[in-house]
Amino acid sequence: MRIGILCAGDREAAPFLPLIENEKITQKAMLTFHEGILCGVSVVVLYSGVCKVNAAIAAQILIDTFGVEVILNAGTAGGMDPRLALFDVVISTEVAYHDVAPHILTEFHPWMDSVFFQADPRLVALSKRAVSKLTLKSNVYWGRMVTGEAFIADEGRQAINRQFSPLSVDMETASIAHVCYANRIPFLSIRSMTDNASHSGEGHFEENCDKAANIAKEVTVAVLELLKA
Secondary structure, three states, X not given: OEEEEEEOOHHHHOOOHHHOEEEEXXXXXXXXXXXXXXXXXXXXXXXXXXXXXXXXXXXXXXXXXXXXXXXXXXXXXXXXXXXXXXXXXXXXXXXXXXXXXXXXXXXXXXXXXXXXXXXXXHHHHHHHHHXXXXXXXXXXXXXXXEEOOOOOOOOOHXXXXXXXXXOEEEOOHHHHHHHHHXXXXXXXXXXXXXXOOOOOOHXXXXXXXXXXXXXXXXXXXXXXXXXXX
């Protein structure tokens, strides 16, 4: 089995790179793909760049060029649910776009039954087992993520919460889930919070990104260990 580990930014991918054995680097579509072995599993790790289209490009290349059979999205996000503290972890059970009209996905390709892309049930179950084996200072929540083409600070937060009641928000997850849905590839997202309603703004992201990325890496690696078994 080959696993794609897809991050949005270079700081989110950085914690994985020193762990890769027998690394081979490939350039394609202005992206850098790191192939090798991580936790005894064949992986391809990269960062796509921020935003939905960049993440979708990377996901499709992982599937078409590198033949990955699973995609794990790892990195950071903004907390939307008031329960979430900085550095808490959200693991996806379902993902939606908060800035795409619902009928676009249900009346046109990929003709979904709802606006929500479901995470792979086996991966969700594995993630719960993986987290139970870790000693984390952060809380871990499983639930809904939403994605849109903007960094959410204060403006727009209430409207998104009213419509979707998500745990977290980011700029890539739903597009990766969308590509995986169309290709019938299992998908899971693991995100640690860099900001929330009490600590919002891009400044908090910059300050907290490295710590949050390392927490997401720790959970992702624990999932990989179970995928190897």
